[in-house]
Amino acid sequence: MAHGDTPTHGLTQLGQSVGLPASPEEAVLERVANPQAGHRYNVRFTAPEFTSLCPMTGQPDFAHLVIDYVPGDWLVESKSLKLYLTSFRNHGAFHEDCTIGIARRLVDTLDPAWLRIGGYWYPRGGIPIDVFYQTGPMPADVWIPDQGVPPYRGRG
Template identity: 85%
Template sequence: MSQDSIYSGLTQLGQATRLPQSPEEAILERVPNPQKDVAYTVRFTAPEFTSLCPMTGQPDFAHLVIDYVPGEWLVESKSLKLFLGSFRNHGAFHEDCTVSVARRLVDLLAPQWLRIGGYWYPRGGIPIDVFYQTGPAPQGVWLPDQGVPPYRGRG
């Protein structure tokens, strides 16, 4: 599979692309996995994820860690960055934001496995951490700890 054919359908990478105004407007893109015969883990870390409280409009902040074992597809990272950034003006509770990110990726990629850890900074003195995965972790794949400590002034 040539590099040109793998990447020829991408519309955002290498282009000036504005931040989508909402997660629904965001376009997630994928490329064929050239190593689909190997089980491996891909990790994306978004330590400055933001959204809005749907009740007060105040900003909420999270450290997201997304791990997945790809099948046929890989997510294109610029489109993922723009998708995550689109939550900046989106009002939803922590649980909804975290699980919505995971479900959108699962729908796009049909990965062998995916997990997300949403480590939210406190609002009202309580951090809310949200964890989701598609099922049991695959055997024989290295899945490192997500590396985010329990809340003690995260950083």
């Protein structure tokens, strides 16, 4: 790190008052240098109240997202991730597009050693749709806990 730089040097959202991005495409997803680069470990983000819109009806869709990744040189800055995920509130897209789009944006931004996302969507039309993606085999040398989200059982 150059003299005068801090781990947050160059960030535009952390510590600032910023509005909600109008769309995921307009959201700025930021990264910070991994201070533990060279050590393999898992980072987990859980978004139990993720929302987007059905692209056909405009009705809200709800999901519980669990994102695991093994960082390389970069970590996602958590405020920018929160704003990015929140930007889906007024975004119309199918469950598969939201879930895989989030994973691909994170991979493009971070170039992680490994990433997995579980999108556990609440029923639409009586059918829950769960969407899963990972970049490759689960690393054998890193503890990756189960995502802990049970299958949807409804009322009974």
